[in-house]
Amino acid sequence: MGLNLDEQKAVDRFRKEVAEPSMTQLVILDFWAEWCGPCKALAPVLEKVAAEYADKGVVLAKINVDEEQFIASQFQVRSIPTVYAIFQGQPVADLTNARSESQLKQTLDQLLEKLPVQPGGAAPKADIAPLVAMGEEALAANDGERAASIFMQILEMEPDNAEVLSGLIRGFVVAGRLEEAEQVLGSLDPAVAADPHLERARTALELAKDKPEDSELAALRTAAEERPGDMDAQLAFANAAFAAGERDEAADTLLRMVAADRAWNEGAARAKLLQIFEAIGLEDPWVAATRRKLSTVLFG
Template structure:
């Protein structure tokens, strides 16, 4: 709210608004109640606002009251034409009109919806922008720097313990570094609500596949056995699973695709099922998964 060209009284009003509403709204959700002493409906609504905002204080909600008779300039800026008028303000801007929420249940429902969308944590602390950090972690992991990626995801989890993306990234980084037991520990310690997230399901699928990771000598033996007997589906399947667990997803997928093409019904469709498990572990949005799924569809449906 600019103050250039304003009178002294208007500038003082803007400063009061800045201190009581704008600044708190940078990190919290401010419920701004426009009222007046003579307004009966305002007095009826006030206890509802005070009670519910008090209940939501630990979620980052604060109540600010503005007397329209004492602050007509601010009321005019918000185009208040009748009272009570109630707005939710975040980062200096109205984000919702709460005027119609006249009961406790109605107000709670609207606040729950707003808090689910806005970057506010309990205590009014803004959630940091995790997207660039998560992208960095994924890029580092894709480049094969598992330990560095692990450090990045661990730092993100310290900032945002409820980030499913960070937890899943940490697990996948640990698996890439060969730390299967550590990855199991991270998954086992997750909050039940977080554990149900699709990204965590993806990480869990990756863990299941990683448990099959062979020693180098064992992988070489499985590769040799598969090469010596192209028609031996059991040998091909064992090698494909080991190859993926060892980080050779292209090789694993190629073997499984050849198996599906040769006999899609073998062992109740085990090769296709293994491919789908690999897709889930890598992530259905991954470009490699999309390309490989197209290959599978071509084999299955021509």
């Protein structure tokens, strides 16, 4: 899986100690270490203010950066102490510079005026957007195993979320686990399967099914190089190259085809590029860059 055992345990601890309480309460999240003098000086201030504000829905959570390096890295902690205010799973303020009681209370008062903090009661649905973004980043980095692991953990919170299911399927596809991707897609409730997010996953899976053996890919590459005017040979290589994970070669081949004859086979090269864009995601940096290249070819 993308997350090792220690990282999975760290995520579980963070979910229980920080993310879940933050669904209704304002969590002061303190990143510290035993060897950090300023951390020890700040700790009594945080503890005192958190205790005084407990009836207003404020709680204190502490993360030892030496013991929880993975979580610290996710928050891009560069120095300590680093202190954030967390609400509904997301940082809403950087409290690091609030070193005195009065400064900390002033900031908390401002936050409590703006946020629907509840000292008790049922927690609202978790905001999974930051976790989904983390999974999409893993996909953009072509790390299918890590993406699949992240999306599977999100599914524990929202098992019928079509966006998350799409991410899981695409993670399996990137990792080469096509049978598992098909199993997830085939097991979906019809109402969920009809969601537009799943169309992207279907497209990614369909493209990946064309993955050739190394020898076959080499033969198709040779044929395309030897017959640059043979559009069928070019398209066959582009399809195989993308399915094999060589998306730069695939895109470059398709762009050359569009430049040579954009109308060939009813615009098949451009259509294949658009299908690739859909499978990867229009927000992906590689897709954005390739779309600009396509626009240059089409419009000069």
